[in-house]
Amino acid sequence: MALIHGGQLQQIAQKYQTPAEQWLDLSTGIAPLSYPIPDIPLNIWQDLPQQNNDLLTAAKHYYQCEHLIVTNGSQAIIKALPELWQKKQNTLTLDNKDPAHCAHHVYLPQYGYKEHAQAWRNAGYSLHFYLDELPVIDDIQANSVLVIINPNNPTGLLFTNETLLTYQKVIENLNGLLVVDEAFMDVIPTNNSICSQVANSNTLVFRSFGKFFGLAGIRIGFLVANQSWCEAFNEHLGPWQVNGPAQLIALHALHDSDWHQQQKQTLNILRNELEKLLWQYLGNNIISEIKGTDLFLTLSFNEASNINAESLYTLLCQQAVYVRLTDEKDKLRFGIPTQQQLIKLAKILQACI
Ligand SMILES: Cc1ncc(COP(=O)(O)O)c(C=O)c1O
Structure with a gap:
């Protein structure tokens, strides 16, 4: 079954019978300000996309890693991933003649981007969920997969580099696989990325491009891994995965360190203003906690309040403000608004609370 995500404005607009263009859409963790699109020569539109070595070099520099694929x-x-991991395990089983090498356990965050769990569940794996703490090391089974979303979406929970490296070693000794999804890492000032520490290990790091650069529509991202995993994915996915215009835009964007600094600063200011505004209009009678990153804020609600996540979600939809009600329906996640959108949001909150 398809999962529900933010960014379904047409559907929501239809449900609440308000034209899509009248909505304030804060339903995703995509930056509200995007990298300016450079001129794209006609041949980039006309030709089949080819391997772009300049893009690979720029991405390796930006993500500070040795190997990656677009x-x-x-x-x-x-x-x-589940199919590829299965293939790798089958090869190991044949080499070792030991079926225990085909363990089917995956550890995942209970709160987090649900597509990870869905993919492993669909492939027949046994899922084990953890909350704020990573699984107890002695409990992790041999050959299993540990998925960490760092920082987590929607909780904002962030693990240190030291913790990740400890688990990397543990998983390595267990012949397992460590998967680190760093979709929102670009805005973490302490840079907890482990991209520079995966070249010789069985670790995969996912880097989304669309969120920080505000260009989710062009569909480009990067997988940071060792050479063997990069080759396996390239072969599995086949040619022409990423269109030429997207590659050219990413090349410009990854090089532009002045823009990165500016974007980080702007997002941080807007996040702080949003946080202030939410406390001001909702207050600690309604909300108990705000967590997140400079790309989204997630609100937890006071149990004693007569407004909870679901009722506020409906109230906001009635005012044509679209935020993300978490899958558990107990929290609301707000994307970061522009200055203009902040003014609009303040007026709406003032009117409806
Ligand atoms: C944690 C996380 N990982 C991965 C994705 C997928 O991102 P994309 O395919 O755009 O790189 C998302 C999308 O919201 C996400 O929240």
Whole structure:
């Protein structure tokens, strides 16, 4: 069954019978300001996309890694991974003649981007969910997969580099696979990325391009891994995964360090203003906690309040404000608004609370 995500404005607009263009759409964690699209020569539209070595070099520099491949977003990799991991395990089983090498356990965050769990569940794996703490090391089974979303969407939970490296070693000794989804890492000032530490390990890091650069529509991203995993994915996915215009835009964007600094600063200011505004209009009678990153904020609700996540979601939809009600229906996630959108949101909150 298809999962529900933010960004379904047409559907929501129809449900609430308000034209899509009248909505304030804060339903995703995509930056509200996007990298300016450069001029794209006609031949880039006309030709089949080719391997772009300049893009690979720029991406290796930006992500600080040795090996990577260009993908059409992390989603494609999330979906393809269980089959590829199965293939790798089958090869190991044949080599070792030991069926225990085919363990079917995956550890995942209970709150988090649900496509990971869906992909492993559909492939027949046994899922084990963890909350704020990673699984107890002694409980992790041999040959299993550990998925970490760092920082987590929607909770904002962030693990340190040290913790990740400890688990990397544990998983390595267990012949398992570590998957780190760094979709929102670009805005973390302490840079907790482990991209520079995966070249010699069985670790995959997913980097989404669309969120920080505000260009989710062009569908481009990167998989950082060792050479063997990069080759396996390239072979599995086949040619022409990523269109030429997207590659050219990403090349410009990844090089532009002045823009990165500016974007980080702007997103941080807007996040702080949103947080202030939410406390001001909702207050601690309604909300108990705000967590997140500079690309989204997630609100938890006071149990004593007569407004909860679901009722506020409906109230906001009635005012043509679209935010994300979490899958558990107990939290609301707000994307970061522009200055103009903040003014509109303040007026609406003032009127409806
Ligand atoms: C944590 C996380 N990972 C991956 C994705 C997929 O991103 P994309 O396919 O655009 O790179 C999302 C999308 O919302 C996400 O929230």
